[in-house]
Amino acid sequence: MTRMKAEELIAGRQTLDGVIYDELRTRIISLDYLPGKMIFENEIAAEFDVSRTPVRRAFFRLAIDDLLQVLPQRGARVSFLSAAKVREAQAVRESLEATAFADVARRWDEADPACRALLAEVEAILADQAAAVDAQDYLAFMRHDEAFHGAFLRFAGNRTLIAVIGEMRAHLNRVRFVELQEAHHDAAALVWHRDILEALRRNDVAATTDRLIAHLKMLEAFRETIFAKRRDMFL
Amino acid sequence: MTRMKAEELIAGRQTLDGVIYDELRTRIISLDYLPGKMIFENEIAAEFDVSRTPVRRAFFRLAIDDLLQVLPQRGARVSFLSAAKVREAQAVRESLEATAFADVARRWDEADPACRALLAEVEAILADQAAAVDAQDYLAFMRHDEAFHGAFLRFAGNRTLIAVIGEMRAHLNRVRFVELQEAHHDAAALVWHRDILEALRRNDVAATTDRLIAHLKMLEAFRETIFAKRRDMFL
DNA sequence: CCTTGCGTACTTGGATCCAAGTCGGGAGCA
DNA sequence: TGCTCCCGACTTGGATCCAAGTACGCAAGG
Incomplete structure (x- = not known):
């Protein structure tokens, strides 16, 4: 931790x-x-x-x-990256982040000023992210990606959960840096972000978690090819 | 961790x-x-x-x-126990353990020797646990409780997840020791264990996770009273 | 040429040493 | 009596010292 x-x-x-x-x-x-x-x-x-x-x-x-x-x-x-460790960390992250987002979707209420503040923050992040996609600035995109997820996690309010996800992220990030160089999934990820936000604003818990998981899993298949391609970094 | x-x-x-x-x-x-x-x-x-x-x-x-x-x-x-920390750790544990048990329920197949071995192990644990209930040996009961959950977690095979749950458990255990002295929930917990196993053997993923969560949440309401009762240990 | 073995350089694990910060009690004073 | 201030005892943070273990290269012998 x-x-x-x-x-x-x-x-x-x-x-x-x-x-x-x-x-x-x-x-x-x-x-x-x-x-x-x-x-x-x-x-x-x-x-x-x-x-x-x-x-x-x-x-x-x-x-x-x-x-x-x-x-x-x-x-x-x-440490070398290990395909097993990445899969494990990914599973933990999915589970915890789904829990947190479900919690937010349940509690979402745009009459609440805190929710409106969060909404404004997130929409600013999405705008920045769109700009990063246009500029093909992958590093900025990743920063904003982290901000997007982080904003909701903070709203969910479980600091222990945030800490654990941060720990998992440390391992996943190393793979994602490679992915950035190989895949160009940023535009697709942005669409997912918008879809997640949309479901969340409808208090649709099931859709929120489904979309979040799909978003997080998006790169899963691709990741396996990276394991093979970048053998020098693994095991 | x-x-x-x-x-x-x-x-x-x-x-x-x-x-x-x-x-x-x-x-x-x-x-x-x-x-x-x-x-x-x-x-x-x-x-x-x-x-x-x-x-x-x-x-x-x-x-x-x-x-x-x-x-x-x-x-x-x-460290003092903190009601917030306990709630946070509990939420993380529920999320991860539900994921792991769902995975086991999905993969369960009694034609598989590994599953049969696990079944034998778990049934032995349940027998020990029943004995501990009869003997009112709370400490032994807790050890077997840990063994029950641990057996399935190991079968799920995510070592990172196990490590995180272990970390959460460190905080929850301190509360559970107090709970043992106050509540006598061991017999009820044992029934939950059997119900979880039953759902799991039917490959009923939803029932498995529902029962697991219910089992883990069993003490939640009671816990709040402990927060109040044992002020010396908190915050 | 290849193998074996030794010695040196380098690494971390653990112990000790020094500096700086905190706390509490007693002396001094009102 | 009660308040203030100062000093000393004690704590951890960081630096240095010593011991033990590893690796690598080179020399010697087959």
Whole structure:
């Protein structure tokens, strides 16, 4: 569980290992550090100009997240993607996100100012996302995708659930970066987003979850071909 | 995510902080260490006769699990239970466990030797559980309850999902220990277990998940009264 | 040429050391 | 008596030190 911003872990203090953890996590998730890459405590300590102590904590935390494997006396290896792990994380994400969206669809009421605020926020996100599709800016698209899902999850209000989904996302993101380069599914995803919102506004719980699951599963078949294509990153 | 046994984290090696983590985690979950109790690195280090280093790692990991709050320069406090956290963890558990059981119900086929083996295992567990009910041995009952759910989860085969549920369980268990002392719901739970198994064997996915959710929600109303009754352990 | 074995360089695990921050109690004063 | 302030004991965060284990290269021997 990691998942929450590092600063919150040790009450209210910005700790050294927190910034290192965040940075290394970003590098791994964004494939800046490719799966299989070896990294070493000394190396990172020198880069951040700190001692090995906070680096070790960051490594340890990444190991808990399954993003890094620490091999005693040999170094640490950025975890390979595993088809099994991706499938597992995907299943967990689908289950939890469906639960959260169902909850939102049930509670949706446009007389409620909170709902109207959320609606405005989401429509702004969709507009940004449409722009990103036109501009073929995949990175921006992914950011907005995260914002779209995140907005509803926050509204559902289960912080633990959000944390777990964030953890799953860390693993799925690495695959999605590859998918972006191979497939051009952004326009289709945007349509799904709009359809989900539409069902949600009708308080149609079943349609909301069905569409959400279909949206999340959209890339599933495609993903299998990626497993085969990018063998260097897997297992 | 805790969840996995400590030994697996650092490949194949039994590390010092792993055993400390496991032990402290058990003490917290079993309410041996009550919520709010302050513990200190030196104290634990002396008890286990090691230096502060491995103890710090264990503390850190418990903090990630939300079981311990480390307050800089002041010590570490065993996390209070929070009604919100319990509700959140419960929602996550329900969602994931329903997914897993639905999967098992879908795949169930008594021509398959694996299914028959699982059936035998589960029926043995149910027998043990019935004995525990008769003997009013609540602790044994809880162990078998865990075994019942765990058997199906393992059959579903999603290790990531199992890990997340384990993490949620850590928080729920503390409440359940209190519930055991207050309510006597064991016989009712056993009936639910049998009903779930029956639906599952008919490949009735909907009935399986309905009954599972009902089973998990059984204590929900009761739980709220506990929140009020045991104020010392909350928030 | 290939295999075997040893030695060195490098890595992490754990212990100790130092710095900085928090808390509580007692002295001093009104 | 009661309030304030200061100092010391104790805590964790981070740095450094030492020990143990791995890997790789090179030399020696078949």
